[in-house]
Amino acid sequence: MDDLPGIVVTGVSGRMGQMLAREVTASGKARLVGALERPGHDWVGRDLGACMGGAALGVTVEDDPLPAFARARAVIDFTAPAATVAFAGLAAQARAVHVIGTTGLAPADLEALEAASHHAAIIRAGNMSLGVNLLAGLVRKVAAALDADWDIEVVEAHHRMKVDAPSGTALMLGEAAAEGRGIALADNMESGRHGLTGARAPGAIGFSAIRGGDIVGEHDVIFAGAGERLVLRHVATDRAIFARGALRAALWGMDQKPGQYDMVDVLGL
Ligand SMILES: NC(=O)C1=CN([C@@H]2O[C@H](COP(=O)(O)OP(=O)(O)OC[C@H]3O[C@@H](n4cnc5c(N)ncnc54)[C@H](OP(=O)(O)O)[C@@H]3O)[C@@H](O)[C@H]2O)C=CC1
Ligand SMILES: O=C(O)C1=N[C@H](C(=O)O)C[C@H](O)C1
Numbered sequence: 001m002d003d004l005p006g007i008v009v010t011g012v013s014g015r016m017g018q019m020l021a022r023e024v025t026a027s028g029k030a031r032l033v034g035a036l037e038r039p040g041h042d043w044v045g046r047d048l049g050a051c052m053g054g055a056a057l058g059v060t061v062e063d064d065p066l067p068a069f070a071r072a073r074a075v076i077d078f079t080a081p082a083a084t085v086a087f088a089g090l091a092a093q094a095r096a097v098h099v100i101g102t103t104g105l106a107p108a109d110l111e112a113l114e115a116a117s118h119h120a121a122i123i124r125a126g127n128m129s130l131g132v133n134l135l136a137g138l139v140r141k142v143a144a145a146l147d148a149d150w151d152i153e154v155v156e157a158h159h160r161m162k163v164d165a166p167s168g169t170a171l172m173l174g175e176a177a178a179e180g181r182g183i184a185l186a187d188n189m190e191s192g193r194h195g196l197t198g199a200r201a202p203g204a205i206g207f208s209a210i211r212g213g214d215i216v217g218e219h220d221v222i223f224a225g226a227g228e229r230l231v232l233r234h235v236a237t238d239r240a241i242f243a244r245g246a247l248r249a250a251l252w253g254m255d256q257k258p259g260q261y262d263m264v265d266v267l268g269l
Contacts, residue, residue: 005073006033007250008096010087012061013043015161016078016101016239018052023243024076025057029251034068035061038083069094074250078242080163081105085112092119097253099246100124103168114260121256125263126168128245132219133263135234136176139221142230143180148203150225152177157210157218165209166191169234173221174205 011017012035035048049057078101091098156170178185191207217236
């Protein structure tokens with residue numbers, strides 16, 4: 001057991017943090033060697049298992065990232081952009097693999113990750129599930145096969161607590177569609193339609209977001225042509241799919257050189 005590679009989970013009280021801690025602990029492939037929360041959080045100093053309402057795990061929740069990262073081979077981080085940028089610098093310092101599931105990152109955040117990736121491997125994806133990463137490949141192929149008379153719309157639905165839109169997955173799928181079509185997503189993105197919008201811009205890739213209840217994550221990519229419509233869909237019903245992908249990425253990343261990677265690299269798609 002002691003020779004299993006050590007992993008730290010950040011934002012451990014969160015929806016994904018708890019799922020990740022359970023996945024790592026139950027995997028038999030890695031050891032949970034650290035669980036982080038922010039200073040002042042009421043879990044800090046307590047046993048993680050008890051905090052999650054189960055048996056003691058022998059892992060005390062901490063609030064100081066660097067010493068935790070220093071004893072880990074990998075950090076799995078599903079938190080928020082500002083936290084992820086700070087963790088990237090510290091993971092680079094500790095030479096630990098940084099697996100990033102956090103979405104909503106701004107261009108300046110991505111620049112900070114690029115700098116950190118010169119010192120340690122970073123694996124980042126807006127969706128760590130096998131299904132969505134396969135779907136992105138299908139979307140790229142379909143977009144390449146159809147001409148610009150087929151309108152592309154990405155529709156996503158998530159739980160009421162989600163704070164960013166479009167979702168990281170929707171952006172991944174939009175990027176795949178843009179790549180397939182040979183255009184830049186940034187120049188062709190249409191989202192948040194409201195009021196007298198005018199007609200749809202030719203060649204645009206549209207985004208719509210639904211928020212409600214406990215929806216785990218649903219994504220449709222619609223190719224709407226004249227007289228027919230093709231819909232490619234992924235429905236997540238269990239957050240364990242993301243945690244499983246993240247653990248796989250962490251283990252894979254331990255054999256990689258510093259640099260930036262995604263789930264296509266991890267899954268060999
Ligand atoms: N790539 C993928 O496959 C997936 C990505 N996600 C993404 O993961 C992220 C987290 O989602 P979810 O678990 O639902 O969110 P939650 O809000 O449930 O959890 C976020 C956690 O991060 C902590 N956190 C936030 N900011 C900081 C900070 N500055 N310093 C330290 N800790 C911080 C929060 O602590 P506190 O409560 O104190 O704020 C909380 O514990 C989102 O960006 C989401 O989109 C989610 C699922 C799959
Ligand atoms: O916040 C979530 O919950 C999810 N976020 C990711 C995203 O932004 O696409 C992945 C998944 O859809 C769940």
